[in-house]
Amino acid sequence: MNLIRKIYRNSVFFVGDIRREHCPLGFAWGKYEHLIDYDEAALAMRKAGVGYIGLHRNRGDLSNIAISGFMKHAWIHGNTDIIEAVSEGVLIRNPLHAFMSDYAVILRPRISENARKEAWNRAGMMLGCPYDDQFKFDLEDEERIFHGEKEVALANMKKFGLGVSCTELVALAYAGHRRELGLYRTKMGKRQVVLPDQYLSTHFEIVWASRHTTPETAAKLGLYEEGCAMLKEYWNKK
Secondary structure (H helix, E strand, C coil), rough: CCCCHHHHHHHHHHHHHHCCCCCCHHHEEECCCCCCHHHHHHHHHHHCCCCCCEEECCCEEEEHCCCCCCCEEEECCCCCCEEEEEEEEEEECCHHHHEEEEEEEEECCCCCCCHHHHHHHHHHHCCCCCCCCCCCCCHHHHHHHHHCCCCHHHHHHHCCCCCCCHHHHHHHCCCCCCCHHCCCCEECCCECCCCHHHHCCCCEEEEEECCCCHHHHHHCCCHHHHHHHHHHHHHHHH
């Protein structure tokens, strides 16, 4: 990796750790108290199933400006763990890493249980992949690469300089079902991307939402009508 590329990559991850705060200069870096506490997070984990998808948003993150819409991060659930793409790459982690946030939902893809299990297994093949800090969403190339052995796939990812972002990881896990789930790329700036809010569609069912993830808050923070209607229906049933 050349020096300019390394500086760019490090700057992307540094900005991702900055958030807006009521403090001198208006920004801070580090930890703060989230709206979702441990009790609420523990309840969320009991609602998740294999292949379910999680989304979250942290208040005030500077990166919120760069990503359109309400939700900003996506991951996929297994039996007790999640797989997500973060700055360190694609990792398997305890769900608390994701649920210690401010706004979050868990979604059940409206496809077969076997397809959801296959998606989890496919996500596992991507463990160790680097994070796509350029947000290229080379879905066709990556789908082709991951038809082979994991070791060969990872070597090819490094050889061709490919990586996966969080929403890209989930879309690739559901390769072969993207049409059923409506996971098509949309234009953001000069790029074609899959946005986190695209998972808040009627191709999915909300099985859990954090108490502050209301349709009113979501609309204010940029969620489109379909997603807000899903949240309204979810809370009306509570």
